[in-house]
Amino acid sequence: MTDTLRLGIAGLGTVGVGVVKIVQRQAALLSARTGHEITISAVSARTRDKDRGVNLAAYAWEDDPVALAKRDDVDVFLELMGGDEGPAKDATEAALKAGKDVVSANKALLAHHGQALAELAEAQGVALRFEAAVAGGIPVIKSLTEGLAGNRITRVMGVMNGTCNYILTRMDEAGLSYQEAFDEADGLGYLEADPNLDVGGIDAGHKLALLASIAFGTKVAFDDMRLEGIGAVSIDDIRRAGDLGYKIKLLGVAQMTGRGLEQRMTPCLVPETSPLGQLVGGTNMVVIEGDAVEQIVLRGPGAGEGPTASAVVGDICDIARGLRLPVFGQPAGSLTTAPPANAESPACFYLRMELVDKPGALAKVATALGENGISIDRMRQYDHDGTNAPVLIITHKAARPDLDAALAALPATGVVAGAPVALRIEDV
Amino acid sequence: MTDTLRLGIAGLGTVGVGVVKIVQRQAALLSARTGHEITISAVSARTRDKDRGVNLAAYAWEDDPVALAKRDDVDVFLELMGGDEGPAKDATEAALKAGKDVVSANKALLAHHGQALAELAEAQGVALRFEAAVAGGIPVIKSLTEGLAGNRITRVMGVMNGTCNYILTRMDEAGLSYQEAFDEADGLGYLEADPNLDVGGIDAGHKLALLASIAFGTKVAFDDMRLEGIGAVSIDDIRRAGDLGYKIKLLGVAQMTGRGLEQRMTPCLVPETSPLGQLVGGTNMVVIEGDAVEQIVLRGPGAGEGPTASAVVGDICDIARGLRLPVFGQPAGSLTTAPPANAESPACFYLRMELVDKPGALAKVATALGENGISIDRMRQYDHDGTNAPVLIITHKAARPDLDAALAALPATGVVAGAPVALRIEDV
Structure with a gap:
């Protein structure tokens, strides 16, 4: 790497403009922190003639993000366009193949093609970072x-x-x-x-x-x-x-x-x-x-120009400092294929339903739940609203299949009007 | 660096034992994530014969942490003893001088000698990391x-x-x-x-x-x-x-x-x-x-065996991955000496005082505050407690020197019993 780290920015929407502003405003700070000048060589966007509130005159313009990604004067390619196919994918792949480090804010692209992109990046010995793709300015990754x-x-x-x-x-x-x-x-x-x-x-x-x-x-x-x-x-x-x-x-x-x-x-x-x-x-x-x-x-x-750009620039600084970790924290080839869980973890559930005005209605509901292994922790009945009475139930911890079976059994009780609402209570 | 990163642990209290447990328990995980085996070569503590709930038999023992810090089979020295002078300082310096990376949980040592230690570490081209010293398991640094x-x-x-x-x-x-x-x-x-x-x-x-x-x-x-x-x-x-x-x-x-x-x-x-x-x-x-x-x-x-050890091991993983940043984020030689602020930022204040039961007492207080530039945002008077009535005041934003002058003027009003309490309201 030279003493200067040269960026190519594809996408000049909210995030791209935010990155330009930080790179311009904080040049001295970024240099002090990373030991490298961080500059912008070239930019690309769908529309060239648009006032974006930043001065782009010093940067080369590329209509084609793929061409931008391959430029000799670009060390790090920033994919800030979005979209899980098309130019975002093409340009990211082109940049990695050309041996450029890549910083992306594109959660859709990574969610759909993350494994292949990670394998490519690691084979090329370059970084592919995406802090901005998850929870905006929070350094969660x-x-x-x-x-x-x-x-x-x-x-x-x-x-x-x-x-x-x-x-x-x-x-x-x-x-x-x-x-x-x-x-x-x-x-x-x-x-x-x-x-x-x-x-x-x-x-x-x-x-x-x-x-x-x-x-x-x-x-x-x-x-x-x-x-x-x-x-x-x-x-x-x-x-x-x-x-x-x-x-x-x-x-x-x-x-x-x-x-x-x-x-x-x-x-x-x-x-x-x-x-x-x-x-x-x-x-x-x-x-x-x-x-x-x-x-x-x-x-x-989780969003916005400054916070998202903050995350992108954090990734750029890591690259400037020489940090090139595996894309998902361990080598892509060692990531396993986890079988999806066949049922969600047991939880307490919130149930809301309308009971018709018949004697013993609540008992029938409790019985139907109990017969399917669902026991009631708390219950609250509201005043009748015309003919029906809203009832809230908090269940004890239950398996989702049992709950689904219990809900399926409710219509046969003849006392529940309409479809019950069931929401999971996450144990946080 | 060899494929193996070898630790020397000085201090086998809560944090040290926590680190030993993680290194033993998570060997495969740490290797997958860092690409290096992480092993323990030697340990040191004040007392050797003590059941710490972990098996230390495979590790060499050193009575002297300075000797531990210099061992040839130690790549990273962990200073988990504490204290801002004495063995902690001596051993940290010895490790840095011997070209070892150092991970410390010692906030007192860093707060008192951080600059000198950072200069030493950076001159030696080694890392000195201390995530565990601040806010336990939170990756704040x-x-x-x-x-x-x-x-x-x-x-x-x-x-x-x-x-x-x-x-x-x-x-x-x-x-x-x-x-x-x-x-x-x-x-x-x-x-x-x-x-x-x-x-x-x-x-x-x-x-x-x-x-x-x-x-x-x-x-x-x-x-x-x-x-x-x-x-x-x-x-x-x-x-x-x-x-x-x-x-x-x-x-x-x-x-x-x-x-x-x-x-x-x-x-x-x-x-x-x-x-x-x-x-x-x-x-x-x-x-x-x-x-x-x-x-x-x-x-x-912010404390405890697991969370603090988590922070120490995070630092070890960074070193294993080759991350060696300046100790305080930019080179120690470039850190400036900031003049301490001569007064704290303006803020709203909470004031509590006891007023004697005299007509116009509150007006006298308000006047004394106002004459010193302190205006009242909210006030609450409580029932008389015997002879005195507690009064709470929330001020508008005020400069601390003005507030201090106002507080100094209160005794002369003759209506304030005892010393008022003044607490800053931080604008968070």
Whole structure:
């Protein structure tokens, strides 16, 4: 490496512009910290003529990110375009093949092609880093890969989609319906072009799949994740859960169990007094549990120009300092293929249902649950709302298949109106 | 480096034994993650014949940690003895001079001799790492030095002494007096042999001084820190602060200001709804603010065998992977000597005083405060307790010298009984 580390930046959206600003503003600081001048050689984006609020005049322009990736005056290629195929993938591969280190903020690309890209990077002896792809400015990949390297990781959890947490927070605090909160977030520009990436849990699922790979030494297995978005979360459930001391979060959980690797991104209840329960708005949180460290909680902005660029520049500094770790913390060839868990870990569940006004209705429900191995820890019955009475049940710890069997048995009791709601209570 | 990284461990207390356990238990994992076998060559402690619950038979024994530090079969010397002089210092210096990498958990040694040790390590081209010295298992030094390297850090805050936070939590939750809570912590073995290291804020101050150096690129300046322990915090103040929505924490704050480097370790009020306000018991929390990343909050166990050993092993893994950064994040020779701030940043203050039962007493207090530039934001008067009435005042943002002048003017009003309590409200 020369004394100067030269960047090529593909993608000049929020993150790319943020990186340009930091590199320009903090030149002296970055040099003092890394021992290298960090400069920008060339940039690329879809549109050249656009005022991005930064001066790009000193940098060469490339229309084609693949051409940018191969330039002789680029040491580190920054893939800040996004998308799990097309130019992002082509340019990343081209950069790695050309022997360039790569820093990416692209969770979708890594979640779908992480194994192949890691193998390529490691064969080439270059770095492929992606701190910005997970939980924005929070140095979670670094913490997991390096700071906690002495731990057998037992569980990783996280609220990693700020838009979903914003919507749930607004429903909770302002009493909005899901649709109202969704529309508000949309109006504020918080949603991806395809909103299902956010509210369907896909974006957060990509992030969790990457963390799971690092945590457990397994190949990224996004397709094995159980994904459930927040579209079915109702204001009723948010209020009722609140009555019982819980908040509803779109919570990602990855853990290695005797039944295989469990990966879930689903709405869960968490105690309102827990760090996860106290997380409001667009902030992200990742909880890491290891056999030595017990529990570490990391909290910070999950998106935005400054925080995401901070993570990209942190990766650049690592490369400048000569740190070239295996992409997922251990050599790609040694990552195992974990069988997906055939059932999620036992948990307590929150059940909400409407009982028709018949004598003995509650007893019938309790019997149907009990016959399927579900016992009741707490129960709360609300006043009749016309003909039906809302009932909340918190179960003792139960296996999900038993719960599903119990729920399937409820219609036959003839006392439950409509479909019951069942939400997992994560033990955090 | 050979394929094997060989450790010499000086100190077999809680941390040392924890490290031995991890190295023994996780041999395969550490090898997969670092590409090196990590083994223990030799150990040293004050007493040889003691059952420590681990099998040390395979390791050479040294009575003298300095001899251990120089052994040919030691690549990395672990200084886990403690103490800011004597064997810890001698052995650390000997190891560095012998060209060994060093991992230390010794905050006192680093706070007092960090600059000289860093210069020595860097001249020798070896690593001196101390993640375990600050906030136990939380990878805070790594986050600050590496993950957030693209940021100009604006403020670092932390609750970094679990014993103090335990005492304050017990006073708050169980209504204990300071002495009762202190005795309880003592009975549980939470206190250092010299309790003033904990409750006087010295231990936490050492940690803050190390973080400040890394954050601001300045030489460690522990002697410039304003230190105030928790011995004067009363149950009255904890209750009254709670009435107003605040918790009292022993809070460390370091920030670079136009008036110089501000370093404080003092009891402060923080909003009870903030992450710092919600921190109970022995858990630690560090808050890092940077110009790009905004705010990151790291939370985890600040002490204990597993968490502290986790941090030590994280440092060992970094060394095994070839990471040898400057000790304080940039070369020791480039660290500046920051002038200590001549006054702390303006803040709102919590004032508690007892007013004698005279007409116009409150007006006289308000006048005395106002004449010194202190204006009142909120005030709460309690019922007379015999002859005196407790009064709480939350001031608008004020300069500390103005506040001190105002407090000095209160006796002359003739309406204030005893000495008022003044506590800073940190804007977190």
